[in-house]
Amino acid sequence: MLSYQHAYHAGNPADVHKHFALAEVLRLLTVKDRGVSYLETHAGRGLYDLSSEEAQKTGEAAEGITLVPSTDDIAFFKALAAVRAEYGDTAYPGSPMVAAKLLRPQDRMVFIERHPQEHAALRRAMKRSGAEIHHRDAFEGARAVVPLNPRRGLVLIDPPYEVKTDYADTGKLAADLRRRWPEAAVMVWYPILRAGRHTELLAATEEPDRIVHEVTFDLKGGQGMTGSGLLLLGAPYGTDAALEKVMAASASILRALS
Numbered sequence: 001m002l003s004y005q006h007a008y009h010a011g012n013p014a015d016v017h018k019h020f021a022l023a024e025v026l027r028l029l030t031v032k033d034r035g036v037s038y039l040e041t042h043a044g045r046g047l048y049d050l051s052s053e054e055a056q057k058t059g060e061a062a063e064g065i066t067l068v069p070s071t072d073d074i075a076f077f078k079a080l081a082a083v084r085a086e087y088g089d090t091a092y093p094g095s096p097m098v099a100a101k102l103l104r105p106q107d108r109m110v111f112i113e114r115h116p117q118e119h120a121a122l123r124r125a126m127k128r129s130g131a132e133i134h135h136r137d138a139f140e141g142a143r144a145v146v147p148l149n150p151r152r153g154l155v156l157i158d159p160p161y162e163v164k165t166d167y168a169d170t171g172k173l174a175a176d177l178r179r180r181w182p183e184a185a186v187m188v189w190y191p192i193l194r195a196g197r198h199t200e201l202l203a204a205t206e207e208p209d210r211i212v213h214e215v216t217f218d219l220k221g222g223q224g225m226t227g228s229g230l231l232l233l234g235a236p237y238g239t240d241a242a243l244e245k246v247m248a249a250s251a252s253i254l255r256a257l258s
């Protein structure tokens, strides 16, 4: 079993990039009353405490969310405020919790997480959310559960990239989920490292209207990560403008990668 635990990285600049963009895409998808489905292939534990030993050990949130001023313009801050009202001032929402705070009763959430402890913690965090939670492998499980009803929706693919083959496998998974469930948008997060392996991921997903959104940031202990990327396939109308808003709101830590 590999050992990645997101608690060491929660709230870092890459999380700000991913979670701000995720919240904006969810906002765009829920403008109409009709329900949507939201699937996460690598969900993590859903809820983090920035005062925990793990978070304090790396101090990554201090270089991330802590430096970004809250604004009503950004949907993520609605989720953050709801989570802090419920769990305290040092709580930080993982992506499943961002979705749980922004989606509505008519929407459906399905989460996949393979790590036993992370899965158990996710179940606890999502107890009252109505989410369906699977303890299984993402690459097998996501292919098995799609398409979901309601048909309109979003898939977030956010693997730890602990093994080199994760890049190509993630690209193939994204392309495959688009074929199996064309009504859903797909959003993939990837790290930008010197080795540049994310190009393998991008090569597998050559849709003409795809969005590739890459940022750079400073992160002292970031294990060589110089930036983060988001690949969006079938993104809803308005996503480009929403990403510009994300950049403006997080200008204290994120810079566009040109």
Ligand SMILES: C[S@@+](CC[C@H](N)C(=O)[O-])C[C@H]1O[C@@H](n2cnc3c(N)ncnc32)[C@H](O)[C@@H]1O
Pocket (backbone or CB within 6 Å): 004, 005, 006, 018, 041, 042, 043, 044, 045, 046, 093, 094, 095, 096, 112, 113, 114, 115, 118, 136, 137, 138, 139, 158, 159, 160
């Ligand atoms: C980057 S973290 C997810 C963070 C989460 N999306 C968030 O933003 O809050 C990746 C997660 O994938 C899980 N994982 C790793 N390999 C997996 C696999 N093959 N299938 C399902 N989950 C896996 C890890 O245990 C970890 O919790």
